[in-house]
Amino acid sequence: MIVTGRAALLALLLTAPVAAVVRSVPGVLAVNALLVVVLVIDALFAGSPRTLRLTRSGDTTTRLGERAEVTLAVRNEGRRRVVGVLRDAWAPTAGVAITRHRLDLDPERSTRITTVLQPVRRGERRPDLVTVRSLGPLRLAGRQASHAVPWGVRVLPGFPSRKHLPSRLARLRELDGRTAVMVRGQGTEFDSLREYVEGDDVRSIDWRATARASDVMVRTWRPERDRRVLLVVDTARTSAARVGDGTRLDASMDAAFLLAALATRAGDRVDLLAFDRAVRADVRGASPTDVLVRMSEGLADVEPMLVETDAHAMVSAITARMRQHALVVLLTALEPSALREGLLPYLPALGQRHTVVLASVRDGRLDELAASRGDAPAVYEAASASQAVGDRERMTSLLARAGVEVVDAGPDELAPRLADRYLALKAAGRL
Amino acid sequence: MSADVVVTPDARQRVRRARGPVILVVVVLAVSLLLALAQSRGTRGYLDPDAADPRGSGALAALLREQGVDVVRVTTAQQAFEALYQADGTTTLLIAADLAPLSPEMRDEALQRTPDHVVVVGGVPGSETAIVGWAEGSFGGGEDEVPPGCTWDIAERVGPLVDQGVHYTSTDPAARICWNGLVADRPDDGSPGKLGATLIGNGTLLTNDKLADSGNAALGMNVLGRDSTLVWWLPSFNDPLQAGSSEEPPSVSDLVPPWVGIALLQIAAAVLVVVWWRGRRLGRVVVEPLPVVVRATETVEGRARLYRRAGARDRAAAVLRDRTTVRLRSLLGLPRNAGLDEVVPAVVARTGRDSSAVTALLAPGGTPLDDAGLTRLADALDTLEDEVRRS
Numbered sequence: 001m002i003v004t005g006r007a008a009l010l011a012l013l014l015t016a017p018v019a020a021v022v023r024s025v026p027g028v029l030a031v032n033a034l035l036v037v038v039l040v041i042d043a044l045f046a047g048s049p050r051t052l053r054l055t056r057s058g059d060t061t062t063r064l065g066e067r068a069e070v071t072l073a074v075r076n077e078g079r080r081r082v083v084g085v086l087r088d089a090w091a092p093t094a095g096v097a098i099t100r101h102r103l104d105l106d107p108e109r110s111t112r113i114t115t116v117l118q119p120v121r122r123g124e125r126r127p128d129l130v131t132v133r134s135l136g137p138l139r140l141a142g143r144q145a146s147h148a149v150p151w152g153v154r155v156l157p158g159f160p161s162r163k164h165l166p167s168r169l170a171r172l173r174e175l176d177g178r179t180a181v182m183v184r185g186q187g188t189e190f191d192s193l194r195e196y197v198e199g200d201d202v203r204s205i206d207w208r209a210t211a212r213a214s215d216v217m218v219r220t221w222r223p224e225r226d227r228r229v230l231l232v233v234d235t236a237r238t239s240a241a242r243v244g245d246g247t248r249l250d251a252s253m254d255a256a257f258l259l260a261a262l263a264t265r266a267g268d269r270v271d272l273l274a275f276d277r278a279v280r281a282d283v284r285g286a287s288p289t290d291v292l293v294r295m296s297e298g299l300a301d302v303e304p305m306l307v308e309t310d311a312h313a314m315v316s317a318i319t320a321r322m323r324q325h326a327l328v329v330l331l332t333a334l335e336p337s338a339l340r341e342g343l344l345p346y347l348p349a350l351g352q353r354h355t356v357v358l359a360s361v362r363d364g365r366l367d368e369l370a371a372s373r374g375d376a377p378a379v380y381e382a383a384s385a386s387q388a389v390g391d392r393e394r395m396t397s398l399l400a401r402a403g404v405e406v407v408d409a410g411p412d413e414l415a416p417r418l419a420d421r422y423l424a425l426k427a428a429g430r431l
Numbered sequence: 432m433s434a435d436v437v438v439t440p441d442a443r444q445r446v447r448r449a450r451g452p453v454i455l456v457v458v459v460l461a462v463s464l465l466l467a468l469a470q471s472r473g474t475r476g477y478l479d480p481d482a483a484d485p486r487g488s489g490a491l492a493a494l495l496r497e498q499g500v501d502v503v504r505v506t507t508a509q510q511a512f513e514a515l516y517q518a519d520g521t522t523t524l525l526i527a528a529d530l531a532p533l534s535p536e537m538r539d540e541a542l543q544r545t546p547d548h549v550v551v552v553g554g555v556p557g558s559e560t561a562i563v564g565w566a567e568g569s570f571g572g573g574e575d576e577v578p579p580g581c582t583w584d585i586a587e588r589v590g591p592l593v594d595q596g597v598h599y600t601s602t603d604p605a606a607r608i609c610w611n612g613l614v615a616d617r618p619d620d621g622s623p624g625k626l627g628a629t630l631i632g633n634g635t636l637l638t639n640d641k642l643a644d645s646g647n648a649a650l651g652m653n654v655l656g657r658d659s660t661l662v663w664w665l666p667s668f669n670d671p672l673q674a675g676s677s678e679e680p681p682s683v684s685d686l687v688p689p690w691v692g693i694a695l696l697q698i699a700a701a702v703l704v705v706v707w708w709r710g711r712r713l714g715r716v717v718v719e720p721l722p723v724v725v726r727a728t729e730t731v732e733g734r735a736r737l738y739r740r741a742g743a744r745d746r747a748a749a750v751l752r753d754r755t756t757v758r759l760r761s762l763l764g765l766p767r768n769a770g771l772d773e774v775v776p777a778v779v780a781r782t783g784r785d786s787s788a789v790t791a792l793l794a795p796g797g798t799p800l801d802d803a804g805l806t807r808l809a810d811a812l813d814t815l816e817d818e819v820r821r822s
Contacts, residue, residue, distance in 0.1 A: 002711045003704060011701035019694035028693055032700045054435040091719035100713070121721075129438060131714030145439040146714055241727035248727070303722035363727040369735075370754070376802035377739060379809045383747035384735035385728075386754040393757070397767075 001043045002133060007140040011035060042136030049132035049145040051078030052105075056127075056151040058114075063296070064158035068117040070151060072130065076105040084135045084142060088113065089128040093121040094153070103132065119155040123301050126152050156296035157250070161258040161415030168262050168419045175427050193217045225267035227431035229422075230322055230354075231256045232314065233299070234332035236276035240304035241333070243363045244411040249304050251361040251411035252331035258415040259329065259422055260295055264288045266426065268327075273317060274302050277310040284321065311342035315350060327355045327431050329418070334360035334408050336391040344398070351403035355430050358399060359407040359418045478527045478552065478634050480504050480663045485640035491651045492663070498652070501660045508540035508672050511664045515544050520659035522546040527665050528562060529555045529634055536672040538562055542626070545619070547658050549628035552637065553597050565606060565625045566615050568632065571598040576645055581609035583616055585653045589646040596633025614650070629654050744805050745798040752793055755812040759793075762819050778815070781822045789815070 014035070018028055053075040062068035076082050086103045090096040095118035105111060119125055130149050135142035193209050196216035209217040233239075233256060239249040260270045269288075272295050274281035281298035283291065309332070318328060328350065330343070350356055369385035372378040396406045405425075409417040425431055440448060476482055480492035480502055492502045503514045515522050524546040526533070542549075549563075556568035572595035579586035586609040598612030603625065606617040612632065619627025631637070631654070636647045655661055667673075684692075738747055760769055763777045771793060778793075779786045791797060792811055799805040 003708050005708055008701060008705040008708045011704040012698065015694050015697040015701065018697045019690040023690055023693055025693070025696065028696045028700070031697075035700075035704075050437050050439070050441065085713060087713045089714050089717050091717050093719060093721070128717040129714050133713055144711065144713070145437055148436045148438050150434070237725075240723050240725045242724045243727050247722075247724055304724075306723055365728045366731060369728060369731060373806070373809055373813065376806055377735070379751075379802075379806050380739040380747055381732065381735040382809060383750045384731050384738060387734070387750045388731050390750070390754060390757070 001040070001141060002144050003039055003141045004135065004139060006138075007035075007039055010140065038138075039141040042138045043141040043143055044136070045080070046084075046134045046136040046142040047076070047080035047082035047105075048078045049082065049084070049134040049143055051076065052082065052132055052147070053077050054130055054147050054149045056149050058151075059117075059153060061154045061156060062117070062119065063156045064119060064122050065160070066118075068119070068153050068155075070115050070117065070127070070153065072113045072115065072149065073110060074103065074105065074113060075110040076107050079107055081106050082132070082134045084133045086113065086133075087131045088115050089131065090115070090117065091125060091128065093119060094125040094127075095120050103134075117153060119153070122155045122157045122299075123303070124152050124154050126150070154297070154300055156300050157253045157257070159254065159257045159296075161254045161412075162261075164258060164416040164419065165261055168258070168416070168423065169265055171423055172262065172266050172426075175423065192220050194220060224429060224431065227268045227426075228322060228324065228326040229259070229263045229268050229270045229431075230318060230326050230328045231260065231270065231272045232318060232328065232330050232332075233272070233274040233281070233302075234276065234309055234314075234330065235274050235280050235302055235304055236309040237304070237306050238309075238333035238335050238338050239276075240306065241363070243361050243365075246411065247304060248333060248361045248411075249302070251414055252359070253299050254411075255359055255415040255418045256299075256329075256331055257292065257295065258419050260291055262419050262422060264291055268431065271321060272298065273321065274299060275309070275314045275317060276305045277307050277313065279317065280305075308338070309342050311346055314343070315346040318350065319353070322354060325354060327357065327422070327425065330356065330358045332358065332360060334358065334362070334392050334395060334406065336395040339395060339399075344402070347399065347402045347404050355405075355425060356403065357405040357407060357418070357421060357425075359414060361414050362408045362410050364410050478530065478637065479665060483639070486635075486638050488637050488639065490639045490642050491637050491648070491655070494648070494652060495656055495661060498656050499659070500656050502663055503660065504663045504665070506665050506667050507670045508537035508664075508666075511541040511662055512543050514660075514662045515541070515546055518660035518662070521657070522660045522662060523548040523550060523655055523658045525550045525552065525655060525661060525663045526562065527552050527634060527663075529553055531666045531668050531670070531673070533562060533666055534670075534673055537666065537670055540672055541664065546662070548654075549626060550631065550654055551628055552631045552634045556597050563617070563626045563628045563630065565603045565617055566599040566601045566630060568597040568599050568630075570596075572596055572611065572613065577610055579609045580611070581607050583607045583609055585616075585650075586610070586614070588653055589649045592636070592645050592647070592650065596636075598632060599630055742802075744802070747805060748798055748808055749795055751809055751812055752795065755816055756793055758816060759819060762816070778819060782815070782818045784815075784818075 011032070014031060018031055022028060022031060055073045056070055057073065058070035059068035072088055074086065082103060082105045084103050086101045087099050088096075088101070089099055096115055097118075099115075101113050103111070117125065127149065129146040131144065131146045133142055133144045193206060194217065196205060196218050200218050204218045206217050206219045209219070233249070233252050235249060239247065239252065241248045243251060256272065260272070263270050270286070270291050272281065272283040273279065280302045283294045283298050286294045322328065332343070347356060366385050366388055369381050370389050372382045392408070396408065399406050405421060407414065407418050407421050477486045479487045479489070481487070481489060481504060483489045495502055501518070503518070505511045505514050511524065515524060524541065526549070528551050551562055553568065556570065572593070574593065574595070576591035577594045578591050579589065592610050592613060594611045594613045596613055599608060599615040600612055601608060601615060601617070603617060605620060606615055608615050614632065615630040617625065617627055631650070635641050637651050642648050642651070756771070756774055759774055759778060760767060763774065763781065765773055765777060771790070775786060775789050775793065778784065778789050792815060799808050
């Protein structure tokens with residue numbers, strides 16, 4: 001049983017008559033006992049919140065940054081009208097703006113309440129309890145009950161770097177022989193001869209073919225297809241670092257999505273592995289049409305773990321998946337101490353079998369700190385940051401010596417820079 | 432579509448769930464009530480006719496009741512008067528005078544209707560003598576029994592007593608002084624200012640633990656059992672007629688009008704309703720486990736504070752010089768492993784600075800003496816780099 005603000009106001013308003021007329025302690029007790037009786041009777045006349053039948057329907061998946069709608073159908077199966085408030089509670093990161101709804105339902109009637117979710121975090125978002133507060137005819141008191149109405153909305157990771165995809169696809173088409181380009185290396189293969197159109201490089205004209213035909217012909221080349229790409233997302237402690245708006249893991253996932261989208265269009269096969277001390281997500285043998293969907297679903301629940309990467313197990317998992325030569329992209333952090341203790345010893349061996357790219361989200365704050373001047377604390381911070389920057393540079397050259405390509409860029413820059421590196425590798429035929 | 436389960440317990444479930452705790456609370460309350468009753472029975476103190484402890488007088492009161500005496504226990508002068516007024520037959524008033532002083536108002540109130548006998552039990556010289564107005568008291572006596580030594584039929588019946596306590600003397604010829612003054616008696620003859628009474632100089636004679644000694648029981652029975660009703664007055668400091676109680680200044684509660692208290696009571700009730708209203712949430716608090724997030728530069732900032740606390744100017748200066756040298760190499764197009772002997776001439780050639788000054792700036796050693804010096808070094812390195820960049 002609950003009471004409303006009206007009941008409190010009524011109790012307060014009773015002060016004047018009680019002080020003027022009643023004027024005795026037993027009288028006051030009697031008046032308030034009467035008030036309680038009125039409240040109890042009002043609550044008894046409220047429609048039962050327990051007899052409501054609640055069912056949910058609506059979206060079960062959405063992408064981070066997009067909306068989802070979940071509808072709650074409410075049917076009054078009791079004998080009395082239910083008037084009051086309904087609260088459809090969701091966790092804060094589900095991004096539900098309005099959780100309280102007015103309710104006025106006659107018996108045997110239904111209504112639908114639509115909750116709009118704007119999740120701010122990926123993963124499975126579940127509702128908490130639905131609580132109904134039903135008020136009596138005097139609106140002085142009422143009854144309240146909570147219903148568990150399970151549902152789940154799976155929030156897939158965002159793909160903010162999608163905007164870079166068209167420009168990278170255009171460059172892929174340049175490589176692809178649909179435009180005649182001069183670049184040709186060991187990774188390109190002869191594609192076709194076609195008529196010269198204005199704008200083609202004159203150096204790609206095939207004079208012999210031109211002589212045979214009546215028109216000027218150009219040779220086109222295209223890169224090799226059907227290469228394999230393995231994206232390895234490190235989900236250990238270094239991925240929990242907040243860089244920019246999100247964590248390093250969020251930026252790594254974004255870069256993985258862009259690369260997967262690009263590589264799929266380029267005709268390569270993309271696999272994904274999320275790993276810290278064990279496999280957190282594993283996408284293998286997905287068809288080009290559903291690789292992005294499966295990656296999204298696989299990574300939706302993955303969160304950073306506060307553990308150190310098990311480098312040996314990670315490399316074992318990579319070699320078990322990739323028997324032939326492949327492009328292995330390690331989305332981890334260029335953290336000298338963590339790398340020296342972890343992956344570095346395994347990279348030369350890995351680099352002999354595969355082309356290895358290490359992509360790291362760079363924290364712009366580090367460069368800001370390294371440039372800070374003014375007073376003694378700032379200079380000490382600059383020295384400390386410079387030390388870190390120097391360590392990273394030394395690690396980068398150490399990795400380069402081990403045959404590992406390093407892409408080190410800020411959270412917004414990493415995805416396009418990694419895509420560029422992929423295109424460069426593809427053009428050079430190193431896949 | 433999904434299932435709907437009501438999770439709030441209904442009335443029946445709530446009763447079932449609350450049963451255990453309620454039973455526990457009831458048992459605890461019952462046990463403590465029983466214990467309180469068992470302890471409180473008859474333990475109300477010195478000379479109390481209902482008290483069973485050694486200093487009480489329950490035994491004597493019980494003996495008197497067996498003899499058909501109606502023992503009425505009172506604590507205020509008003510009650511004493513009422514008890515005397517309402518009693519049938521003859522009455523005795525016992526005043527336990529050493530519990531609290533008797534103000535004249537209390538004495539006059541209680542004695543509005545004069546009882547047939549008055550017994551004043553003392554132990555404090557002066558307290559009882561003021562009541563009767565014909566005797567003086569002082570401490571005295573020893574451990575030994577003494578004979579009554581007076582002509583009073585009751586004394587003769589009682590026999591020897593231990594005469595420790597207040598000893599009374601009197602110049603009144605009508606007064607009978609027995610047991611060296613431990614007990615004094617004067618019949619009421621109507622003389623003004625002199626109350627006919629029996630004074631007992633030691634209250635412990637009538638208590639439970641001493642009742643069996645010498646002739647104590649006989650004294651009590653004979654003195655107190657003369658009439659059909661015994662009003663046993665235990666005066667207290669809380670008596671409304673007690674000296675001083677009526678002279679207190681009026682308190683705040685005497686000054687406010689009576690309806691204010693009633694209004695405050697109703698407002699308190701309204702506050703309770705507000706608590707009831709605000710006390711119930713519309714559904715429980717939603718909790719959500721969140722993933723861990725670490726600031727990326729936390730270790731860097733921590734190391735900066737360590738440098739500063741340790742005053743590691745040498746280390747900081749070395750790092751800053753090293754980084755500037757690295758950037759100068761790439762600005763000047765020198766190989767990565769180029770030493771200072773190659774960097775310094777290149778800088779001199781670009782900027783026209785003095786060679787030794789550039790060496791002093793870039794070479795290791797020459798640790799700044801204080802933090803200000805370190806700040807100046809950082810600025811000087813920046814200036815040098817800017818010059819090379821612009822040239």
